[in-house]
Each structure stands twice: as C-alpha cells, then as structure tokens.
Amino acid sequence: MLTSHVxxxxxxxxxxxxxxxxxxxxxxxxxxxxxxxxxxxxxxALLQAAEGLGHRQDLPAxxxxxxxxxxxxxxxxxxxxxxxxxxxxxxxxxESGREFPISRGIPNxxxxxxxx
Amino acid sequence: xxxxxxxxGCVRFFCTAGSGMEPFLTEELRRKLEAEDVTQLxxxxxxxxxxxxxxxxxxxxxxxxxxxxxxxxxxxxxxLSSSAKAAAELKSRLLGDxxxxxxxxxxWSRLQGELSQGRGAAANTSSTPRGRRKEEGxxxxxxxxxxxxxxxxxxxxxxxxxxxxEEERESRGLRGGEEQEExxxxxxxxxxEMSCGVEELILEKRIKRKNHxxxxxxxxxxxxxxxxRRMISSRGSVQSGSRKExxxxxxxxxxxxxxxxxxxxxxxxxxxxxxxxxxxxxxSSVTFRISCKCTGSVSRLFSxxxxxxxxxxxLSRMMNWKVDLKNPQLEVNVYLSDDLCLLxxxxxxxxxxxxxxxxxxxxxxxxxxxxxxxxxxxxxxxxVDPMCGVGTILIEAAQEHRAAWFLGVDIDDRQLQKANENIxxxxxxxxxxxxxxxxxxxxxxSGSVDALICDxxxxxxxxxxxxxxANLPVIVAEMERVLRVGGALVLLLSPQLSxxxxxxxxxxxxxxxxxxEVCPCPPLSSTExxxxxxxxxxxxxxxxxxxxxxxxxxxPPPSSLKHHTTLRVSLGAIDGLIHKYVKVDV
Numbered sequence: 001m002l003t004s005h006v007x008x009x010x011x012x013x014x015x016x017x018x019x020x021x022x023x024x025x026x027x028x029x030x031x032x033x034x035x036x037x038x039x040x041x042x043x044x045a046l047l048q049a050a051e052g053l054g055h056r057q058d059l060p061a062x063x064x065x066x067x068x069x070x071x072x073x074x075x076x077x078x079x080x081x082x083x084x085x086x087x088x089x090x091x092x093x094x095e096s097g098r099e100f101p102i103s104r105g106i107p108n109x110x111x112x113x114x115x116x
Numbered sequence: 117x118x119x120x121x122x123x124x125g126c127v128r129f130f131c132t133a134g135s136g137m138e139p140f141l142t143e144e145l146r147r148k149l150e151a152e153d154v155t156q157l158x159x160x161x162x163x164x165x166x167x168x169x170x171x172x173x174x175x176x177x178x179x180x181x182x183x184x185x186x187x188x189x190x191x192x193x194x195x196l197s198s199s200a201k202a203a204a205e206l207k208s209r210l211l212g213d214x215x216x217x218x219x220x221x222x223x224w225s226r227l228q229g230e231l232s233q234g235r236g237a238a239a240n241t242s243s244t245p246r247g248r249r250k251e252e253g254x255x256x257x258x259x260x261x262x263x264x265x266x267x268x269x270x271x272x273x274x275x276x277x278x279x280x281x282e283e284e285r286e287s288r289g290l291r292g293g294e295e296q297e298e299x300x301x302x303x304x305x306x307x308x309e310m311s312c313g314v315e316e317l318i319l320e321k322r323i324k325r326k327n328h329x330x331x332x333x334x335x336x337x338x339x340x341x342x343x344x345r346r347m348i349s350s351r352g353s354v355q356s357g358s359r360k361e362x363x364x365x366x367x368x369x370x371x372x373x374x375x376x377x378x379x380x381x382x383x384x385x386x387x388x389x390x391x392x393x394x395x396x397x398x399x400s401s402v403t404f405r406i407s408c409k410c411t412g413s414v415s416r417l418f419s420x421x422x423x424x425x426x427x428x429x430x431l432s433r434m435m436n437w438k439v440d441l442k443n444p445q446l447e448v449n450v451y452l453s454d455d456l457c458l459l460x461x462x463x464x465x466x467x468x469x470x471x472x473x474x475x476x477x478x479x480x481x482x483x484x485x486x487x488x489x490x491x492x493x494x495x496x497x498x499x500v501d502p503m504c505g506v507g508t509i510l511i512e513a514a515q516e517h518r519a520a521w522f523l524g525v526d527i528d529d530r531q532l533q534k535a536n537e538n539i540x541x542x543x544x545x546x547x548x549x550x551x552x553x554x555x556x557x558x559x560x561x562s563g564s565v566d567a568l569i570c571d572x573x574x575x576x577x578x579x580x581x582x583x584x585x586a587n588l589p590v591i592v593a594e595m596e597r598v599l600r601v602g603g604a605l606v607l608l609l610s611p612q613l614s615x616x617x618x619x620x621x622x623x624x625x626x627x628x629x630x631x632x633e634v635c636p637c638p639p640l641s642s643t644e645x646x647x648x649x650x651x652x653x654x655x656x657x658x659x660x661x662x663x664x665x666x667x668x669x670x671x672p673p674p675s676s677l678k679h680h681t682t683l684r685v686s687l688g689a690i691d692g693l694i695h696k697y698v699k700v701d702v
Contacts, residue, residue, distance in 0.1 A: 027546045033519040036496025082546045106532055109553040 017049045019089030019102075024055070027082045034078045035068040050080045126152070127223060130162040130187075130460055131178035131468070133482070136685030140486040141177040148175070157456060162187060169227045173468060176485040176512065180467045182449060182460030183227065185220050186212060190457050191414055202417050207430040210450065210459065217435050221402055221446060224461050231463070403440035404431070405447050412454030423450065473515065473542040476534045478506045479571045483608065483685055483692070487569050488513035490681070490696045492604045495519035497566040502555040502595060503527075507535035509569050510548050520566075522548040525555060556590045563600040570595070574610040574690070588616050596677055596699065605677060605697040614682075614693040621675045621697070676700055 043063045050059055059076055068074075091100040091107055100109045133141045141161045145151035149171060151163035162184060165172060173181060191209055211217075406424040418426070427450065428439050437446075451458040469482045487509060493499055497520040501509050504524030514522055526532050532550055539548050553559050572591075573584060599605055609617060677697040684693055 025545070030519065032495060033521075033547075036519060037521060039496075085545075104536065106536065106550045106552055109551060109559040110527065111554070111557055 016092040016094060017052045017086060017089060018092060018099075019053050019086045021086070021088035022053055022055070023085045023087050025083050025085055027078070029075060029078050031068075031071060031074050031078075034074045034081065037081060038063070038077060046077075046080065050084070053084060053086065055080060055084045126164045126166045127227070128153070128162065128164045128184040129172065129463075130160050130182050130184050130458065131175065132160050132180045132182075133178055134480070134686045135159060136683060136691075137177050137179075137482055137486060139683075140482075140489060141175070144175060144177045144489070160451075160458065169230050169463075173231065173464060175468055176516070177482050177489075178468045179482065180469075181463045183220060183224050183463055185448065185459035185461055186210070186216070186457070187459075188457040190412075190454055191452060199417065203422075203426050206418065206423065207426055209457070210427055211430045211434060214434055217431065220461060221435075224446065224463070227463060402435070402437045402446045403444045404428075404437050405439060405441050405444035406431070406450060407447060408450040408452065410452045412452070414452045414454075423452065471512075474508065474511060475538050475541040476506050478508045479608070480687065481508060481512055483687060483694075484509040484512040484571070485516065486685065487571070487606045487608060487694055488516060490604065490694065491567040491569050491606045493517045493520050493567050497521070498523070498564065499567045499569065500525065500558075500560070500565045500598065501569055501571075502558060502591070503570050503572060504535055504550070505531045505571070505573075507538045507548065507550075509571060510535075511538055511542050513569065514547050515542070520547070523551060523560075524548060525551045525553050525558065527552065527554050556587060556594060558594045558598050560598045562597045565598045565603060566600060567604050567606070568595050568599050569606045571608040572613060574613070574692070584613060585616055588613065589620055592617065592620060592677075596675070599699045601676075601699050601701050603699050604680075605695075605699065607695045607697075608685075608692050609695065611691065611693060614695065617695065621677055621679065 047059055047061065059080060060073070085105060086102050087105050089102045091102060091109075092098070093100075100107050102108070131141060135158075138156050138159070138161055142154055142156050145154055145161065145163050145165070149163070149165040149167050151165045153162070153164045155162040161178075175181070188209065191206065406428045408420040408424040408427070410418060410420045410423055414423075427448075431437060431448070432439055447462055449460050449462060451460075469480060471477075471481050474481060491499065491513070493513060493516075495517070497517070499510070499513060499517075499520055500523045501507075502525045504510055504526050507524050510522045510524050513520070524532075524535055526535065529552070532552055535550055539545055539550070551559070572588075595605055607617070676699050678700045680696040680698050682693055682695050684691055686692075
C-alpha cells in the first residue's frame with residue numbers, strides 16, 4: 001500500500017517513491033474501505049506515486065466527484081492503493097533529497113542524530 | 117436426521133477473564149452475543165445466550181469459556197461438626213441430581229459437535245447416520261476409562277459396587293436427563309438410530325465391569341474397554357440400534373449398541389479422544405475429571421484435591437461415569453470460595469485468548485483487544501501504533517474493524533520482522549502497514565491520525581534501550597501532534613509510567629498532594645471495576661467504566677489531551693493501567 005500520507009520530517013511531502021522491486025498482490029475488493037480511504041489521500045500525491053511506480057494505470061488526473069458510487073473508479077484506486085506493494089526501493093524527501101530505504105516492504109524512516 | 121441448524125435454546129455459560137477485563141467482556145457480550153442475564157463476578161462473567169456457539173468462541177475479551185453447570189450460593193460448611201458431615205454436605209450441594217448432569221453433558225456434547233462440525237473436523241467415523249453430531253461429540257468423550265482420580269486404589273472396590281448400582285440408576289437417570297429440553301433432539305435421534313448413547317455406554321460399562329472386576333488396572337482400563345467392545349461388537353450385527361436399547365438389561369441389546377459404538381470407540385482409543393471427535397454417544401459413559409479451586413473458608417476444611425475426590429466419587433456413582441485423570445472427555449471445573457460456588461465444563465482446550473490468527477504474541481490478546489475497543493475506531497479510520505512491537509494490538513484491531521487502516525511503527529528490526537510475519541499469518545497485509553521509525557519523530561503529518569493505540573514498553577518483558585521515563589514527554593508530544601482533534605489515544609502503561617504521564621498531562625497544580633494524583637488503589641470490591649481519577653484529590657469514583665473528567669481548570673500547559681478513562685488490568689505477573697485520552701480543540 002502506498003502510504004501517501006507519510007511525510008518527511010523536514011516537512012517534505014509527498015515523498016517520492018523509487019522502487020526497485022514491486023509486487024502486485026491480489027486483494028479482495030472492499031468498496032467501503034476504499035471510499036473511506038480516498039478522502040484521506042492527497043490525490044496528486046497518489047497519482048505521482050503510482051506513476052513513479054509505473055502503475056498509474058488509468059487513474060484520472062482529478063478526483064471524480066461522487067466516487068463512492070463509481071465502482072470502476074474505486075477498483076482502480078483499490079488497485080493502486082492496496083494491490084501494488086513496494087518491496088524494495090526508497091522514499092525520497094522532495095525537499096531535502098534524503099532517501100529512506102524500503103526493505104521487505106518496510107520503509108526505514110529513522111533519522112540520524114543530526115537530522116532530527 | 118439432525119435438526120437442521122438447531123441452536124440451543126438459551127445456554128448458560130461463563131467465562132473467566134483477567135483481572136480488570138470483566139467490564140470489557142460484559143460489554144462485548146452484550147454487544148456481540150445479545151447476552152442476557154449477565155452477571156459479573158471477580159474474574160468471571162456469567163451469561164446466557166442463544167447464538168451459535170461459533171460466535172461465542174469468538175469472544176475477544178475472555179480467557180476461557182465454560183458451560184455453566186451450577187451456580188450456587190457459597191457453601192457454608194464451617195458450621196458442620198465433623199469432616200464426614202461436611203463431606204456429605206459438600207457432595208449433596210455440589211452434585212445435585214442426575215438430570216442436571218446428564219443434560220449438561222448432553223449440551224456440552226452437542227456444543228462440541230457443533231464446534232467441530234464448524235471446524236470441519238467432523239471425523240464422524242461411526243456408522244451412525246450423520247446428524248447425530250451431538251451425540252457423537254459426546255460419545256467421543258466416552259472413553260471408558262478406569263477411575264483414576266483416586267490416588268489410592270481403595271476407592272475402586274467401592275466404586276465398582278457403586279457402579280453396579282449406578283447402572284440401574286443411570287439408565288433411569290439417563291431417561292430423566294433426556295427429558296431435559298436440550299436432550300430432546302438428541303433423544304429423538306437416538307431413538308431413531310442407535311444413538312450409541314448412554315445406553316451403549318452404560319451397557320458397555322456394565323459389561324466391562326463385570327468382566328474386569330478383578331483385573332482392572334487403572335491404566336489399562338480403556339484398552340480393556342476397547343477390547344470388550346470389540347468383542348461384543350463382533351458378535352453384534354446391528355449397527356444402529358433403536359431406542360429399545362434402553363433396556364440395557366439385555367446383553368443382546370448391548371451388542372447392538374456396542375457394535376455401533378465400537379468403531380468409533382476403537383479409533384478413539386487409539387488416540388486421545390479429541391474434544392471435537394464425533395461419535396454417537398451418550399452421556400452416561402463419559403470419562404471425566406474434576407478440577408477444583410478452593411479458597412476461603414471451604415479451603416480450610418478441604419483441600420482442592422479432597423473436594424475433587426469427594427465429588428469425583430459421588431459423581432461417578434451417581435452418573436456411572438468414569439474418572440480419568442489423564443485424558444478425560446469431560447472436565448468439570450469447580451470454583452469454591454466465600455463468595456461463590458460455581459461449576460462448569462470447559463468448552464475448549466485452549467483458552468479463547470489463544471488466537472488462531474496470531475503467530476507470535478506480545479501483549480496478551482485480550483488486553484490488546486480491550487484497548488482497541490476503547491479507541492473509537494470507525495470505518496475508514498487511520499489507526500497508528502507508534503511502538504507496535506510484534507503488532508498484537510494492530511492485528512486485534514484489524515480483526516475487529518474491517519474497514520480501517522493501520523500503521524505500525526517500531527524502531528527495532530526484529531520486532532518489525534515478527535510483526536511482518538504476524539501480519540502475513542493473519543492475512544492482513546493490505547490493511548496493516550509497517551514503518552521503521554522512531555516514536556519520538558513520527559513521519560506523519562500533524563492531525564492525520566484518527567486513533568492512536570500504544571502499549572509502551574514497560575522495560576520488563578520487552579527490553580528497550582531508551583529510557584522510557586526520560587523520553588516519555590517527547591513521545592507523548594509526538595502522539596498528541598499526529599492525532600487529529602476528536603481522535604482517541606489509548607495507552608497501556610506500567611503504574612510508574614502512568615504516574616509520570618499523569619504529571620505530564622494533568623492540569624498542573626502548584627503543589628499536587630503527594631501520591632494523590634495517581635492512586636493505584638486496591639480493588640474497590642471484587643465486583644467493581646478500577647477507575648482512577650486524574651484530578652488530584654478526587655477519590656476513585658464508584659464503579660463506572662466511563663469516568664469523564666472535566667477539562668483542566670487553570671490555563672494548563674496546553675495539553676490538548678483530555679483524559680477520559682483509566683482502567684487497571686492484570687497482565688499476568690504485573691498490573692498495567694490503560695489510559696484513554698481524547699484530543700480536544702485547545
């Protein structure tokens with residue numbers, strides 16, 4: 001799942017995703033869950049992330065109004081959000097360029113002494 | 117011909133619960149099972165419910181689940197003069213009548229059958245038509261095993277005589293028991309087929325007894341039984357006997373029954389009868405064991421073992437059941453204290469607290485679940501555990517709230533690794549994300565989290581390099597920052613850390629009366645819940661789960677966290693305090 005809400009501690013957001021290994025899982029589609037998640041996302045961030053991974057598919061550039069009822073749309077979001085998983089790669093802060101490695105699906109966002 | 121989907125009429129259960137968990141369990145019972153007649157005692161909650169047993173075993177806040185056998189007023193034995201009289205009194209009070217036991221055994225069997233059926237483990241090997249699950253479940257238990265509860269063999273001879281007498285009584289009792297409502301369906305089934313039920317067993321037992329009166333050895337009893345049964349069955353030809361087998365007086369009918377039950381019995385004897393084993397069976401030839409816990413004045417008269425023995429002898433005489441200390445089919449738990457007298461039959465070998473979806477646990481699952489129940493998680497909520505460890509809390513929460521999203525943060529690679537495994541095991545990969553970060557610098561935007569649940573390392577079980585006490589202010593500040601207004605913060609802390617937390621977050625009085633801010637008070641009463649107030653000087657309030665405090669009075673160092681509740685729970689060796697705060701607009 002792309003954690004588009006994650007923010008770099010230097011107020012950088014959104015984090016760029018660079019993936020070296022991506023896995024696409026098959027996940028049961030739960031429309032209620034997806035439609036609840038959408039308001040929490042920054043749409044452009046999601047787009048950017050999906051694109052960066054080469055999995056943008058056909059997510060529209062703008063958030064569709066009344067997306068709760070648009071099952072097709074929800075399915076696309078579902079795919080990008082829940083089914084695409086970054087296994088190896090990194091997240092990069094757009095502001096500082098600091099890269100946070102992702103290993104086995106878990107990003108490491110620990111900062112060193114100086115950074116914090 | 118089983119009654120399709122027949123559920124119990126209302127069945128009465130009780131659950132044990134960790135100290136401090138009782139109110140959570142009560143609330144869960146009411147909400148999930150529409151339980152009625154809920155009685156909350158110290159460490160136990162009694163309730164009645166007619167929902168399917170599968171829902172009952174899904175309870176999250178309970179430790180173990182029992183079928184209620186008897187709930188009586190406490191025994192008053194001290195006034196009796198001699199121990200013999202006391203023993204007699206004990207026996208009569210606790211044993212009651214056969215019907216009760218029969219019907220309980222029937223119910224238990226049925227529930228076991230339902231459970232195993234649900235698990236798909238219905239290894240119904242008996243020849244009886246399917247549908248007799250209930251009976252079968254019971255039957256599996258009926259290993260005829262020799263009484264073993266008596267340490268000495270002295271009881272044996274007495275028992276043997278008793279048993280012969282019992283046989284008559286048992287058949288009568290059995291019928292009596294069958295009159296019970298719960299027994300009816302089973303009864304019908306048995307009538308139709310050979311329910312191998314009690315009758316068979318009774319007969320088996322009887323026959324066995326006669327044949328092995330001299331040579332019975334405790335350990336070999338079940339093998340003898342098996343042989344005997346096989347012997348008998350080989351002679352018999354009828355598989356499903358009809359109800360007429362009730363007249364056990366005939367050996368011929370025994371054969372019929374034996375035959376039917378032999379196959380399963382044979383298998384049963386090969387391995388310890390799993391509780392889920394289905395077998396056409398009856399209540400009468402159950403093997404059982406009594407586990408007793410005595411405290412209070414009763415324990416001065418009798419030790420737990422003595423009570424077990426007295427009851428065991430009495431019960432086996434009355435019901436013609438056999439005692440098996442090692443691997444009984446039925447276990448009877450007796451709790452005797454000054455406040456209660458409670459008998460029950462456990463419905464599962466493992467405690468309910470043992471979760472099938474957890475691989476490695478950290479915090480006890482019941483407490484983790486209790487914390488998540490406080491967090492006000494809604495569909496679509498983003499829930500974070502900034503020190504998730506192996507992810508116990510997140511997984512419990514994710515199981516309960518299917519449309520919420522969870523993030524676990526931890527600093528330690530090994531913990532994250534285990535958390536990852538747990539999540540994979542529970543198949544929650546899509547809803548729980550993990551992140552390696554420091555809880556003192558959470559990479560999350562302010563106000564982005566709906567609920568924050570955390571079990572802060574006490575520093576005991578899970579070592580941590582950081583000095584929790586010194587870092588607590590920063591950690592709490594971060595938690596407060598990422599939480600959105602209206603979001604809930606639920607923390608589990610040791611009593612020492614709790615004290616610090618309160619100092620941090622409560623309105624700062626210039627001179628807080630020493631020690632009155634936090635009072636880890638002893639339980640107000642055995643049935644009351646712990647509630648500790650954060651306002652200095654306010655005494656613990658009367659039992660109430662929600663003890664909402666008014667906001668801070670003097671302009672406080674702006675903590676936007678408003679205290680909601682504090683509850684004390686037992687974590688095994690130590691106690692912990694669960695605190696709930698809600699973020700308010702400051």
